[in-house]
Amino acid sequence: MEQTFLNQIAAAMKQPSGSLPIYRQLANVMGELLAQDDGGVGSVLPSERSLSAGLGISRVTVRKALDALELQGRLQRRQGARTVKGDRMQKRISQLSGFSEELRCRGIEPGHRWISRQTVLPTPTEAMALGLSGTDSIVRLIRVRLADGMPLAIERAAIPQSVLPSSDLVGDSLYALLTELGVAPIRGVQRIRAGIMAKSEAELLESSPGAPLLIVERRCFLEDGRPVEFTETRYNGERYDFLTELGRQ
Amino acid sequence: MEQTFLNQIAAAMKQPSGSLPIYRQLANVMGELLAQDDGGVGSVLPSERSLSAGLGISRVTVRKALDALELQGRLQRRQGARTVKGDRMQKRISQLSGFSEELRCRGIEPGHRWISRQTVLPTPTEAMALGLSGTDSIVRLIRVRLADGMPLAIERAAIPQSVLPSSDLVGDSLYALLTELGVAPIRGVQRIRAGIMAKSEAELLESSPGAPLLIVERRCFLEDGRPVEFTETRYNGERYDFLTELGRQ
DNA sequence: TTACGCCACTGGTCTACACAAGTAAAGGTC
DNA sequence: GACCTTTACTTGTGTAGACCAGTGGCGTAA
Numbered sequence: 001m002e003q004t005f006l007n008q009i010a011a012a013m014k015q016p017s018g019s020l021p022i023y024r025q026l027a028n029v030m031g032e033l034l035a036q037d038d039g040g041v042g043s044v045l046p047s048e049r050s051l052s053a054g055l056g057i058s059r060v061t062v063r064k065a066l067d068a069l070e071l072q073g074r075l076q077r078r079q080g081a082r083t084v085k086g087d088r089m090q091k092r093i094s095q096l097s098g099f100s101e102e103l104r105c106r107g108i109e110p111g112h113r114w115i116s117r118q119t120v121l122p123t124p125t126e127a128m129a130l131g132l133s134g135t136d137s138i139v140r141l142i143r144v145r146l147a148d149g150m151p152l153a154i155e156r157a158a159i160p161q162s163v164l165p166s167s168d169l170v171g172d173s174l175y176a177l178l179t180e181l182g183v184a185p186i187r188g189v190q191r192i193r194a195g196i197m198a199k200s201e202a203e204l205l206e207s208s209p210g211a212p213l214l215i216v217e218r219r220c221f222l223e224d225g226r227p228v229e230f231t232e233t234r235y236n237g238e239r240y241d242f243l244t245e246l247g248r249q
Numbered sequence: 250m251e252q253t254f255l256n257q258i259a260a261a262m263k264q265p266s267g268s269l270p271i272y273r274q275l276a277n278v279m280g281e282l283l284a285q286d287d288g289g290v291g292s293v294l295p296s297e298r299s300l301s302a303g304l305g306i307s308r309v310t311v312r313k314a315l316d317a318l319e320l321q322g323r324l325q326r327r328q329g330a331r332t333v334k335g336d337r338m339q340k341r342i343s344q345l346s347g348f349s350e351e352l353r354c355r356g357i358e359p360g361h362r363w364i365s366r367q368t369v370l371p372t373p374t375e376a377m378a379l380g381l382s383g384t385d386s387i388v389r390l391i392r393v394r395l396a397d398g399m400p401l402a403i404e405r406a407a408i409p410q411s412v413l414p415s416s417d418l419v420g421d422s423l424y425a426l427l428t429e430l431g432v433a434p435i436r437g438v439q440r441i442r443a444g445i446m447a448k449s450e451a452e453l454l455e456s457s458p459g460a461p462l463l464i465v466e467r468r469c470f471l472e473d474g475r476p477v478e479f480t481e482t483r484y485n486g487e488r489y490d491f492l493t494e495l496g497r498q
Numbered sequence: 499t500t501a502c503g504c505c506a507c508t509g510g511t512c513t514a515c516a517c518a519a520g521t522a523a524a525g526g527t528c
Numbered sequence: 529g530a531c532c533t534t535t536a537c538t539t540g541t542g543t544a545g546a547c548c549a550g551t552g553g554c555g556t557a558a
Contacts, residue, residue, distance in 0.1 A: 022542075048508080049507090058544070078509075078550085082551090192491040193461075193489070240442075242441040270511060298538085310513080312539090326540090329539060331538065
């Protein structure tokens with residue numbers, strides 16, 4: 001087992017992969033093998049030293065790759081004992097991903113119904129969140145998000161016009177468009193709170209006034225700190241919840 | 250500035266701190282200094298090499314400490330440019346910490362009022378969450394959590410009796426006790442959802458029925474996967490919310 | 499058979515060095 | 529003054545080697 005694993009890694013590492021650092025390549029390759037591998041939780045992996053020797057990579061570099069994989073929960077290490085495969089298959093909510101992507105990961109077919117899509121001036125809240133003056137236009141997108149055809153949430157997104165020139169460009173996936181434009185956000189902060197459904201919201205969500213709402217506000221940034229998006233999503237509290245992992249360290 | 254910063258670190262590092270690895274000591278010390286320091290975001294920190302030389306620590310070790318701090322968002326690094334102070338002062342919810350600790354970080358004085366504290370048989374939900382049979386006893390702790398004297402949440406914790414022999418041992422902080430017993434949890438999963446306040450809950454929280462609730466269920470484990478704690482906390486949705494960071498990578 | 503201790507091996511920490519890649523400021527040229 | 533080049537310095541990546549501490553299997557002694 002160990003030898004085959006090592007050979008698989010060696011083979012995969014030989015393929016050119018765009019001049020990534022070695023430790024990152026190794027983490028990617030091992031991550032894929034861990035995902036494919038049928039062996040359940042607890043499968044034993046090659047030791048650091050045999051990886052180092054077998055791949056011709058220094059042990060320090062191997063450890064950097066393993067550090068990353070351990071942080072992701074893909075493997076478990078214990079001093080003195082062998083490194084074994086980890087158990088976290090679920091997505092962490094701390095990942096930055098679009099609504100559709102997240103739902104598909106849960107095995108649910110995402111969808112949406114547009115409520116409005118226009119270029120307007122921001123509300124004070126939106127202007128504050130995006131660091132704009134009141135006279136800088138934004139693109140505001142409001143839609144009902146569907147899960148397997150049922151209304152799940154009301155989403156209200158604001159993007160500076162300097163980032164997204166026109167609301168007409170937006171198709172199904174906002175994230176896909178932002179990626180295409182080269183302004184995909186990579187950092188963000190998120191606030192989660194509870195609320196009560198108003199009558200207008202209850203109609204859109206096919207529920208009843210007074211039902212619980214899970215409200216998520218999200219601000220996303222580019223690497224340089226430029227704000228890209230401010231989104232408020234009001235989930236039907238009876239149909240949705242969040243899973244978070246609480247971390248070592 | 251740089252020299253004083255270096256001296257402060259050197260002084261703090263001299264104090265014994267329980268045989269932690271050097272890189273962890275350094276990360277802690279620098280973390281505290283970053284928190285105290287009045288210099289705003291962007292303050293320049295000493296270079297890796299000057300830290301290494303000034304403290305008599307190898308650069309690799311210094312880098313491990315800086316890696317940890319960067320991961321926490323306490324500082325920002327850019328190849329070729331100097332390392333500067335970061336902007337995240339808030340705690341990440343993905344940290345595993347007790348209620349009191351978390352509130353103190355927000356500058357609020359925590360408190361609690363016991364409702365009950367007993368050794369009983371688990372409910373089916375608790376037994377499932379803790380991986381127990383229905384005949385294994387648990388310690389169940391129910392209390393109202395206070396923030397600056399105001400009721401903030403109702404907390405209901407279940408701990409296997411094999412972990413916590415008696416409910417009498419529990420004082421103010423459950424986490425402090427678990428740490429003392431050597432069974433402090435280090436991993437966990439958390440579910441966040443919304444609900445509506447019932448009459449009995451509204452009385453305890455000094456609110457009114459129908460108000461929003463933020464419900465957090467948490468399962469915590471030891472390193473080896475042994476469950477330690479299952480807690481449901483029902484926060485007053487009008488007085489509390491969660492902040493999460495969404496992550497690069 | 500059981501208990502203990504040894505030992506090979508594992509991951510955890512640390513050092514010292516080297517080169518690559520990026521930044522910013524000093525200095526010169528026009 | 530505006531612009532470009534040089535240069536000193538920064539962080540990023542990688543290597544080789546060392547020692548420590550914990551694990552688990554094997555052999556030996558009770």
